[in-house]
Amino acid sequence: MNHTTYDVLIIGGGPAGLSTAYLCHKQGLSYLVLESGKAIFQGIANTYPEGKLVYASKPKDAPMPFMVDELRPPDKPVTVESYLQYVQHFVQHENLHVQTEVDFEDIKDERDGLTVVTSKGNYKGKKVVLSFGSNIPRELSVYGDAKMVAKNVDDPSKYIGIKTLIIGGGNTAADVIINILRAKREAGDTNPVYWAHKAETFDVNKETAQRLGEEILLGGNIRLLPGSTPRIGEVDDEGVDRLVIRINEFKQADGIDLYHALSFPMQNVIACIGSQGPVPIFDKLNIQSIACTSGVCKIAKEGERLVLLSSDF
Numbered sequence: 001m002n003h004t005t006y007d008v009l010i011i012g013g014g015p016a017g018l019s020t021a022y023l024c025h026k027q028g029l030s031y032l033v034l035e036s037g038k039a040i041f042q043g044i045a046n047t048y049p050e051g052k053l054v055y056a057s058k059p060k061d062a063p064m065p066f067m068v069d070e071l072r073p074p075d076k077p078v079t080v081e082s083y084l085q086y087v088q089h090f091v092q093h094e095n096l097h098v099q100t101e102v103d104f105e106d107i108k109d110e111r112d113g114l115t116v117v118t119s120k121g122n123y124k125g126k127k128v129v130l131s132f133g134s135n136i137p138r139e140l141s142v143y144g145d146a147k148m149v150a151k152n153v154d155d156p157s158k159y160i161g162i163k164t165l166i167i168g169g170g171n172t173a174a175d176v177i178i179n180i181l182r183a184k185r186e187a188g189d190t191n192p193v194y195w196a197h198k199a200e201t202f203d204v205n206k207e208t209a210q211r212l213g214e215e216i217l218l219g220g221n222i223r224l225l226p227g228s229t230p231r232i233g234e235v236d237d238e239g240v241d242r243l244v245i246r247i248n249e250f251k252q253a254d255g256i257d258l259y260h261a262l263s264f265p266m267q268n269v270i271a272c273i274g275s276q277g278p279v280p281i282f283d284k285l286n287i288q289s290i291a292c293t294s295g296v297c298k299i300a301k302e303g304e305r306l307v308l309l310s311s312d313f
Helices: 015-027 042-047 080-094 171-187 206-217 279-284
Strands: 005-011 031-034 104-110 113-118 121-130 164-167 193-197 222-226 229-235 241-250 258-265 269-271 287-293 296-301 305-308
Touching: 005 015, 005 113, 015 031, 015 080, 031 121, 042 080, 164 171, 164 241, 171 193, 171 206, 279 287
Parallel strands: 005 031, 005 121, 164 193, 164 269, 193 222, 287 305
Antiparallel strands: 104 113, 113 121, 229 241, 241 258, 287 296
8 A cells, every 4th residue: 555645646648637736846745646547648549549649628618728738738739648748748848646557446544644546556535536537448248258359459550460350430439440441461471450440331431431442452450340239248168258240130020039140259359439528437426427418417327426527516
């Protein structure tokens, strides 16, 4: 256990968490950022595919400027890699205190403060800021366990030489496919990339569709699986974690239906099925949340603790 008692413990090293850390730093407060990823802004790194452009934005009705202007992306779009590199330099220059690869588990109220329970031990603080962000990847809903399925691609070359399954019908899935197809093409790999989506149609914007079309014209081997549903996470006879995805269903008059399915090693699967906010974590902590929309607030969930999901309340 870390025996230091911090003024502020910050859970999450994204924009909100890092901004909080910087403001604590400027005010002379002792603090520590606990981030589950390998680096700060890991949620952004996981969400945006390689080469994606980012730029400064905020809600249209937000009256305030950026709380920490030093973390504001430039007005002219830059690649996500360039922006993340800038943020890393900012953290090093300001000597901000960040602990990475620490998985948050629980918060305990104790007489002398709050104890944050993590995978790397316990940390004590007078105050705790929950800054999980809204880029928590959704898990596949299947029978069995599918936690080994990746949520994005950090290195497309890992998928060279294997048949790969991408799940999800939007721009993020398409961007991942583009990067993997490019890596395969440059390596002379003809193994296909399977693109599965539960709906019958895929929904990507014009620019992304154009880039995907260019990769296909250059020889990209892609196989579409519309109307497909991930069903089972299992371990085969050789101890390999596999995902079974149903691609066809044939109803029979005698009640014995026929299914056509494919089984992929989970290490070959990437699920780009969107993200969610921290509500599941709030539920685990038994936090009562109040959601405010258009000036109307209501209790979203009962609980022993209280958190406001709006800065205007």
